[in-house]
Amino acid sequence: MTRTFFGHPWALATLFSTEMWERFSFYGLRAILATFLAASPAQQGLGLSEETATAVVGVYGALIYLVALPGGWIADRILGPRRSVFWGGFLIMLGHISMAVPVTSPFFVWLGLLLIISGTGLLKPNMAVMVGRLYPPEDDGRRDAGFSLFYLAINLGAFFAPLVVGWLAAGDRWHLGFSAAAVGMALGLAQYVWGGRHLRGIGERPGHHLSPAERRHFGRLLALGLAVAVIGLAGWAWTGTLTIDRLTVAITVVILITPVAYFAYILLGSHNLTEDERIKLKAYIWLFAAAAVFWMIYDLAPSKLLFFARDHTELSLFGIAIQPATTQSFNPLFIMIFLPMFAALWVRLGTRVSTPQKFGFGLIMVALSFVVMAVAAGLAGAGRVSVWWLVLVYLIQVFGELSLSPVGLSVTSKLAPEAFKGQMLGMWFISFAVGDSIGGQTGRLSRVLSEPAYYLVLAALAVVAGVALFVFTRRLRPMMAEHHEPAMR
Known part of the structure; x- marks a missing residue:
């Protein structure tokens, strides 16, 4: 008899557990991040104003969603969903570990947030892709039910994380709370690797693998983009006007421009759109x-x-x-x-x-x-x-x-x-x-x-x-x- 998970393919149990623990780590961090950023150095925090802490949390949440677009592209063209989820989870775990380092320097905090953002971009969109691929195209009813269970995993992780992480971080033990988030992601990653045999090839290959020439072109574009970003930030810092507040404003402006430019690109170009599609x-x-x-x-x-x-x-x-x-x-x-x-x-x-x-x-x-x-x-x-x-x-x-x-x-x-x-x-x-x-x-x-x-x-x-x-x-x-x-x- 084939083993099932509430009547669904057993592979869903692997994805369910992985998602639950990843969401545990995400919502655990989110539940204490603002208060940690605003806590004074005497309270082992960064000492930011509440307004700045609110802006940082807002931009952090925004970037989590923004990077889902390039994360999905990387899975479709280079890694495939399965490896993207693994490496995304690995980066998230490293990010929480970085934040858990009990030092007063903010470097490890910003590094940790950057790693978590990057890892979530790889993991989050591709988990849903793999859930969808567990079912044949015509099995809409079971697929919808499978996604309902998957949604339950998200909310279970989101429910328990603030309880556990908030309790551990009480009394200015912020890094202990961050450690719990790291352990949560590590458990999710271990579950994903252990249960990988049940996935039976699902998500192993990219949907449209890049050719060697396309890979080189992508590599050059990525290196150029990173170089421009690093040089731009270094130049801004050299002027002495770079602050966390101004950086959050600049990121917000970029995020606002993104949908405006995208909708303009679709509507103003031809793209063989019908009049009905434009309306x-x-x-x-x-x-x-x-x-x-x-x-x-x-x-x-x-x-x-x-x-x-x-x-x-x-x-x-x-x-x-x-x-x-x-x-x-x-x-x-x-x-x-x-x-x-x-x-x-x-x-x-x-x-x-x-x-x-x-x-x-x-x-x-x-x-x-x-x-x-x-x-x-x-x-x-x-x-x-x-x-x-x-x-x-x-x-x-x-x-x-x-x-x-x-x-x-x-x-x-x-x-x-x-x-x-x-x-x-x-x-x-x-x-x-x-x-x-x-x-x-x-x-x-x-x-x-x-x-x-x-x-x-x-x-x-x-x-x-x-x-x-x-x-x-x-x-x-x-x-x-x-x-x-x-x-x-």
Whole structure:
């Protein structure tokens, strides 16, 4: 009898465990990174301002998503998905080890973050590719169920990581927390190598292997790009004007230019696009911008909301003391609880609720969560508030995420021009990068706005974006070739 994993190929167990441990390492680091960066040197931290720490966390999250594009290309053209996952995990492990080195120099911290970003670009997109290849092309039902299990692995890792890493890092034991993240990735890597025999050749070969001439051309371009980057940074440092703050702003500008240039490249070039494809792409740009606004607010959880948990809440749940990082576990817990309900809801509603309306609802929910944050911040002026305020905030945000995030990949695939199907799926993740990078820069508003006003300004921006989608739904649906299904009587 063939061994299975909940009725799926046993190889899924290998990928499930690898992804769970990789997400454990990622979310474990994310749960303490901002507070570590902002902690004083006396507390074994880097001593950055909260605004700078927020910007760094935002850019770090943005680059994680941005490098998925070159990571997917390297797998398709050079390494193949299987080796890309291995070397990506290896780089991630080295990055966490670098951050765990108990020295006061920030060099190992920045080196560690750079290694983790590079490794995640290789690992993250290719894990999903390998899950998809476990099933024959016509087996859509089992493939969807397999991805649901894979999504569970992500959220299990995300749920337990802040609990474990936050507890270990308490009392300024930051490097012990980073060590736990390194151990998590090492366990995932060991599981991946040990279970590799079950993959039976899946993902071993690149989809389109580069010829020797193409490899040399790629090598020259890579070397040139790295040289330009190093020389540019060295020249900037030589002027004496290079700071962490300015570097995060420069990276944010580059990230913002990326989708603008890409959409212009598609729309302004011929590429044999039909008129129908151009119209659909124009509709997609609206959804892309809306998603970026959503992630701008949603992904402030590991920075602004983490600082609020540390400084302004009574860190106790049911009489049990918790760490600030523990609050980062609320989100994945709610996702695991409510995901099946939302999946069933969308099936039941069918096309009666349009994609722009789902996006609009997601934006209204994330706006409402920051209205709640504004109230909590106002009350915190008189003393610490209950951590249940943050529980409510994350609950509302999850309702928004489940309305927008799962729909986003689907609509991207639907609206992408035929010649750009694969690339456009990567562009969906660029919306995360745009949102994260801008969100990181919003921390600077705290210099001129009170805490309640800060949350209300971002909430107002999300409301405007959400209302715009509702108002223009009738225009967008025909552009998307999305038809309204009358309500059942």
